[in-house]
Amino acid sequence: MKPLISIIIPVYHPAYIVEKCLxxxxxxxxxxHYEIILVDDANKENINYLANKFSCKIVRNPKRxxxxxxxxxxxxxxxxxILIFLDSDCIVKKDWLRIIDExxxxxxxxxxAGQYSGYIDIYFISKFAFYELLFRERKFQQFVSxxxxxNFACRKKAFLKVGGFSSSxxxxxxxxxxxxxxxxxxxxxxxxxxxxxxxxxxxxxVY
Numbered sequence: 277m278k279p280l281i282s283i284i285i286p287v288y289h290p291a292y293i294v295e296k297c298l299x300x301x302x303x304x305x306x307x308x309h310y311e312i313i314l315v316d317d318a319n320k321e322n323i324n325y326l327a328n329k330f331s332c333k334i335v336r337n338p339k340r341x342x343x344x345x346x347x348x349x350x351x352x353x354x355x356x357x358i359l360i361f362l363d364s365d366c367i368v369k370k371d372w373l374r375i376i377d378e379x380x381x382x383x384x385x386x387x388x389a390g391q392y393s394g395y396i397d398i399y400f401i402s403k404f405a406f407y408e409l410l411f412r413e414r415k416f417q418q419f420v421s422x423x424x425x426x427n428f429a430c431r432k433k434a435f436l437k438v439g440g441f442s443s444s445x446x447x448x449x450x451x452x453x454x455x456x457x458x459x460x461x462x463x464x465x466x467x468x469x470x471x472x473x474x475x476x477x478x479x480x481x482v483y
Contacts, residue, residue, distance in 0.1 A: 279311040281377065282356030282432075286346035287314050289364045291321045298330040300367040306374045313353055314364075315346040344441030344450030347425065351435060359435055363426040367473040375469050376429050386462040387430035389423030389455075390470035420466045421459035425451035427472050434462055 283301065287294055294314070301312065312332035316323060318340040327334050335353050337346060347361050358380050362368070379388040425441075428451075438461060441454045455464065 279309050279356045281308060281310040281358045281360060281373070281429075282350075282354035283310055283312045283360045283362055284347055284350035284354060285312065285314050285362050285364050286317055286343045286350070287319050287323060287364045288317045288340070288343075289319075291319075291323050291326070294323060294364045295326060295329075297362070297364050297366055297368075298326060298332065300369075301373075302330060303370055304368070304373050305370045306377070308373055308377050310373065311355060313350045315350040317341055317343070317346045342450065343425075344454065345443055348440040351432070351440065354432065357432055358429060359432050360429040361425045361427075362472075363474075365474060366426060369470075369472070372470050372472065375467065379465055379467055379470075380429060380431070382465075384463070385465050386434050387423075387428065387458065388465040388467050388470065389420070389429070390427045390467055390472065391424075418466060419463045421464070422452050422455040423459075423464050423466065425454060426474070427470065428455070430458070430462075434458070437461065 285294070285297065298312070312330065314323065314326065314332055314334045316334055316336045318337055323334065326332060333353060335350055337349060341349070343363075351359060358377075360373075360376065376388055379385055435458075438454070438458045441450050458464065
C-alpha cells in the first residue's frame with residue numbers, strides 16, 4: 277500500500293532522544309497510513325535498532341550534510357504525496373497527525389506548520405527559548421509567509437517545485453530560507469493545534 281504521508285526526520289541527536297520522538301509517533305491516535313524515514317546524518321551513534329523497533333526506513337548520508345540536505349535526501353525515498361518534516365528532538369501529541377491530515381485535505385492548503393507547545397528539559401535556556409517563541413506566536417496570522425521546518429507539512433509536488441532546501445546556507449538558517457521561497461509560491465497555514473514539545477538545546481549548532 278502506498279503511504280499517504282511520509283514523515284522525514286533528520287538524525288544527529290543521541291539515539292535515546294530520537295527514540296523518544298519515535299515513541300510519541302507510535303502512540304498516535306490515527307488510522308492514517310504513513311511511513312517514517314530517518315535520515316542518518318553521519319550520526320555518532322548506531323541507530324539501526326530503531327528501524328525494526330518502530331518500522332521505519334533509515335537513509336544514510338555519506339557524510340554529514342546538515343538538516344536541510346538531509347531532508348532533501350529523505351524526500352528522494354518518500355512514497356507519500358504529503359511530506360512532514362519533523363526534528364528528532366521533538367515529541368508529538370496523539371492527535372498531531374490527524375490534525376495535519378485534516379488541514380491538508382482542505383483544497384486551498386498546500387502546507388501547514390506549527391510551533392512548540394512546551395519544553396521537555398527543565399533548564400533556564402529551555403524556558404527562555406520557549407517563552408520567547410510563545411511571545412512571537414501571539415502575532416501569527418492564519419497564513420504565514422515563513423515557518424520553521426521542525427514541524428512542517430507540505431505537498432510533495434510543491435516541495436519539488438520550490439526546489440527543496442538550499443545547499444549553500446548554514447544549518448541555522450536553511451529552514452527559514454526554504455519557507456521564504458515556499459511562501460512566495462504557496463500559502464502556509466499556521467495551525468497551533470499541531471504544536472509539539474521540544475528539547476531546546478543548550479548548544480548553538482545542533483539539530
